[in-house]
Amino acid sequence: MSDATLQRYHRQGRRNTLLVAVLGLAALAALLLDLVTGPAGLPLAETLRALTGAEVARGTQVIVWDVRLPVACMALLVGAALALAGAEMQTVLENPLAEPFTLGVSSSAALGAAVAIVLGLTLPGLPPVWGVSGNAFLFALGALGLLQLLGRIRGGGPEVLILFGVALNFTAAALLSLLQFVASADALQQLVFWTMGSLAAAQWPGVVMIGVVLAATVPFSFRAAWKLTALRLGEDQAKSFGVDVAGLRRWTLLRVSLLAASAVSMVGVIGFVGLAGPHIARMLVGENHRVFLPASILTGALVMSLASTLSKTLVPGVLLPVGLVTSLIGLPIFFALILRGRRR
Amino acid sequence: MQGLLAQGISVRYGARSVLAGLDLPLLRPGEVTVLAGPNAAGKSTLLRAIAQLQPHGGQVLLDGRDLAHVPMRDRARLIGFMPQSLPSGSSLVALESVIAALRAGDTLGARQADAAAMAVLDKLGIGALALEPLSALSGGQRQMVSLAQAIVRDPRLLLLDEPTSALDLARQVRLLSELRRLAGEGRIVVAVLHDLALAAQWADRIVLIHGGHTHAEGAPEQVLTPQLLAQVYGVEARVERCSRGRIMVMIDGEHAAG
Numbered sequence: 001m002s003d004a005t006l007q008r009y010h011r012q013g014r015r016n017t018l019l020v021a022v023l024g025l026a027a028l029a030a031l032l033l034d035l036v037t038g039p040a041g042l043p044l045a046e047t048l049r050a051l052t053g054a055e056v057a058r059g060t061q062v063i064v065w066d067v068r069l070p071v072a073c074m075a076l077l078v079g080a081a082l083a084l085a086g087a088e089m090q091t092v093l094e095n096p097l098a099e100p101f102t103l104g105v106s107s108s109a110a111l112g113a114a115v116a117i118v119l120g121l122t123l124p125g126l127p128p129v130w131g132v133s134g135n136a137f138l139f140a141l142g143a144l145g146l147l148q149l150l151g152r153i154r155g156g157g158p159e160v161l162i163l164f165g166v167a168l169n170f171t172a173a174a175l176l177s178l179l180q181f182v183a184s185a186d187a188l189q190q191l192v193f194w195t196m197g198s199l200a201a202a203q204w205p206g207v208v209m210i211g212v213v214l215a216a217t218v219p220f221s222f223r224a225a226w227k228l229t230a231l232r233l234g235e236d237q238a239k240s241f242g243v244d245v246a247g248l249r250r251w252t253l254l255r256v257s258l259l260a261a262s263a264v265s266m267v268g269v270i271g272f273v274g275l276a277g278p279h280i281a282r283m284l285v286g287e288n289h290r291v292f293l294p295a296s297i298l299t300g301a302l303v304m305s306l307a308s309t310l311s312k313t314l315v316p317g318v319l320l321p322v323g324l325v326t327s328l329i330g331l332p333i334f335f336a337l338i339l340r341g342r343r344r
Numbered sequence: 345m346q347g348l349l350a351q352g353i354s355v356r357y358g359a360r361s362v363l364a365g366l367d368l369p370l371l372r373p374g375e376v377t378v379l380a381g382p383n384a385a386g387k388s389t390l391l392r393a394i395a396q397l398q399p400h401g402g403q404v405l406l407d408g409r410d411l412a413h414v415p416m417r418d419r420a421r422l423i424g425f426m427p428q429s430l431p432s433g434s435s436l437v438a439l440e441s442v443i444a445a446l447r448a449g450d451t452l453g454a455r456q457a458d459a460a461a462m463a464v465l466d467k468l469g470i471g472a473l474a475l476e477p478l479s480a481l482s483g484g485q486r487q488m489v490s491l492a493q494a495i496v497r498d499p500r501l502l503l504l505d506e507p508t509s510a511l512d513l514a515r516q517v518r519l520l521s522e523l524r525r526l527a528g529e530g531r532i533v534v535a536v537l538h539d540l541a542l543a544a545q546w547a548d549r550i551v552l553i554h555g556g557h558t559h560a561e562g563a564p565e566q567v568l569t570p571q572l573l574a575q576v577y578g579v580e581a582r583v584e585r586c587s588r589g590r591i592m593v594m595i596d597g598e599h600a601a602g
Contacts, residue, residue, distance in 0.1 A: 002466045005474045006458060009439055012475070230448035232434045233441055236397050236427050237493065242420025242449020286477075287435045 083277025083300020103165030112139025197323025
């Protein structure tokens, strides 16, 4: 009997791997869809030819390679980074609501952006185009650093970190409102646009940067997969299995900080993906982090990529802020999955 | 020196002292020891201190090695710990959770770990639950899975916190006879139990913990006496010897002196 059970377990494992592969293909398809939609109305064949490097008109070349491709890649990578950050946060903070958005990372990044936009204060030595992103990155990273520091001083568990995170969220939001209050009409408009999350400003250097951050963190996340899985059974259990829980939490939060800060600083405040990506992945493949983490990454990429396409097509001729769209398309999917899960 | 020796264990929660320099006798391999005592006596805290899950003063020696200085990964091979309860919210399946117990702290191959985890579930009679999510299991079933997680690394020392609290009669017998068998193979087994009748039947030794100290210890018939039970629990108890040397503890009421 045990052999049959093991075989069934391995079959489930293969099914989950297949699901991850399907998610990957879906994300790729979404990327292509994102590439071929746009206000320029390029024919599909022309876009594909430009992508494969064939001879096309100079304008087409520019639209595909310098406008659409960076935006589409940025959507994919930001979705992946936010969902991975959310998944790992939910596990190490033992809270299903934890994600960069709820713990004040996004609002701190927005505050940093506001300092650049409204007050004109940016990091010295940084080219002006990068001023807003640089500030946002610094503030987001600072928020998570502060969180860890406070948690360490207080010596408490994850509940303390969560409470500090929520408090940080409100503080940053209040300071942001203050800056909005004193901002000029021009700066205000720019700021509002930023806080809604936008892919419009995506450029290759940003894409490369977030790609590098992902490439540097993902291998460590995957290596910690069994440790993170064990943590789902409780802190004492994980420790008794030989997991250095404090160290795991510290390193994981460092990875999360880098992922969240770089994602938010590139595209502004985008809620929901970091929360729903992991939840959708969990409903699809369960909580074994060896499949749950890749599934979260790909779900996040897929959702964000679809949102990017929809932000161009939902209202013809208008490019909606992508942060709005993630919520609009994400929520119904999310609710459908929750309701389906209940009925089972 | 073979066995477990815990000496001068002290634990404070803020200003409150839970264990005040508690000493345990040397617990030898092959023995099942039950920790008993009133609520909040510090039994669980003691168990967690021995497992090095709880910062504490004093020394815990396993076969002469100070456990505080044994690297975490090696400690996981020496000690199996079963907490009072498993979290109920996880969608991990039972088998996966036992595999995690093997692979989280170690670099065991997948094939080997999967087979070992399945074998333990079968041995405990819960092989049929292997692919059930933990969230779908009853409290008692979760407790059996938790035992599987504790014993799958084949530890020298097994620490169990109220392992039978959610189990029906048949499962209680199954779990306790499994503990006896594990002890018989040369392991040291320490369990917190509230049920003194079970303790009397299955333990080689009972340690009564009261007020942060070891109040009494010894074979069940030495410890389960009306005098000691009155001192520790404040109850009036009758203790009767039944056939085959078994002991029955009957409570008549609260002790007059309280």
